[in-house]
Structures are given as structure tokens and as C-alpha cells.
Amino acid sequence: MADIDFKSFNDYELSRCVALFPVPVLTGIGHDRNTSIVDLMARQHKTPTEAATFILDNNYHFEHEVLLLKKRLQQKALDLVDNAKNNFGHYKQRIKNLSPETILKKGFAIVYSGNKIITDPGKIKVNSELKTLLQDEFIHSTVTNKSANGK
Numbered sequence: 001m002a003d004i005d006f007k008s009f010n011d012y013e014l015s016r017c018v019a020l021f022p023v024p025v026l027t028g029i030g031h032d033r034n035t036s037i038v039d040l041m042a043r044q045h046k047t048p049t050e051a052a053t054f055i056l057d058n059n060y061h062f063e064h065e066v067l068l069l070k071k072r073l074q075q076k077a078l079d080l081v082d083n084a085k086n087n088f089g090h091y092k093q094r095i096k097n098l099s100p101e102t103i104l105k106k107g108f109a110i111v112y113s114g115n116k117i118i119t120d121p122g123k124i125k126v127n128s129e130l131k132t133l134l135q136d137e138f139i140h141s142t143v144t145n146k147s148a149n150g151k
Contacts, residue, residue, distance in 0.1 A: 009036030018042050026051045104135045121146075 008014065009029060018025045019041040027042045028051030035044070045051040096102060100110065111118045112131040118124060124143055132139045 006034050006036050009038040012037075014038060015041050026054065028052070104133065109134050 006029070009027075015037040018038050025038075025042040026045060027036075027039050028045040028048040029036065029039070030047050043054075045054060104110070110133040111124075112133070113124065113128055118130070124130070124146065126143050126146060128143045130141050130143060132141065
């Protein structure tokens with residue numbers, strides 16, 4: 001190429017646009033002995049092939065990093081799902097252990113006065129009619145006496 005062929009690459013306005021462009025500009029004009037002002041404002045490569053190789057290499061590395069991030073994200077998602085499954089199983093077992101059926105099988109009872117469950121013994125009066133649920137049967141009774149702590 002003759003020096004006159006490089007004149008446009010030494011233009012002030014073109015060089016200013018390249019310098020202020022928000023994305024890096026690559027050059028690969030194909031000359032060895034002349035460096036233009038545009039080359040100085042850009043990322044200079046000797047040939048178009050060298051500029052293309054630079055782009056392909058960068059794209060390859062970017063794609064590789066994206067694929068690594070994808071694998072990490074997938075693994076994290078699987079870990080979260082496994083953790084949720086484990087927590088679900090744990091809470092399911094706790095709910096089962098705290099269910100009235102399980103508690104009644106352990107020898108506890110549920111005491112009713114009318115249709116209400118009694119949790120405060122102070123609300124039970126002498127001569128009250130009670131229903132006591134043991135595992136799978138109701139016992140109907142009338143309170144004849146009350147004493148604190150079995151005394």
C-alpha cells in the first residue's frame with residue numbers, strides 16, 4: 001500500500017471518533033511499516049486475520065466462562081432443591097410426630113367439655129360432663145372431685 005492509501009486513517013475526526021467510541025475498536029489495516037493515528041486510538045493488529053483471531057479467541061474464552069457459570073448455577077440449583085427436599089422430609093416427620101393421632105398413641109389424652117378442648121384445668125368444675133379421647137375411644141365422665149397435682 002502506498003502512503004496515500006493510509007491518509008484517511010490519519011484523519012482527525014475519524015481518529016477522534018475511534019478514541020471516544022464506547023466499545024474498543026480493532027484495526028487490522030494490513031501494513032507493517034506505517035502506524036496511523038487511528039491505529040494509536042484503537043487496539044492495533046497487523047492484519048485483518050490477526051484481528052479476527054483476537055475476536056475469536058476472546059469469544060471462545062467468554063463462552064468458556066459462561067459455560068462454567070452455567071454449570072455452577074445448575075449445581076447450586078440442584079443443591080437448593082436437595083436441601084428443600086431434606087427440609088420437607090424433616091418437617092413432614094415433625095408434623096407427623098406432633099399430630100394428635102401420634103400423641104394419643106403415646107398414651108396422652110384430649111379432654112373435651114362440650115365441643116371445646118380443655119387445656120386449663122381451672123375451667124373444669126365439679127359435676128362437669130367431660131369427654132376424654134384416648135387413642136381411638138371416648139370415655140364419658142362426670143367430675144366428682146378436683147385436687148391439685150393428684151393430691
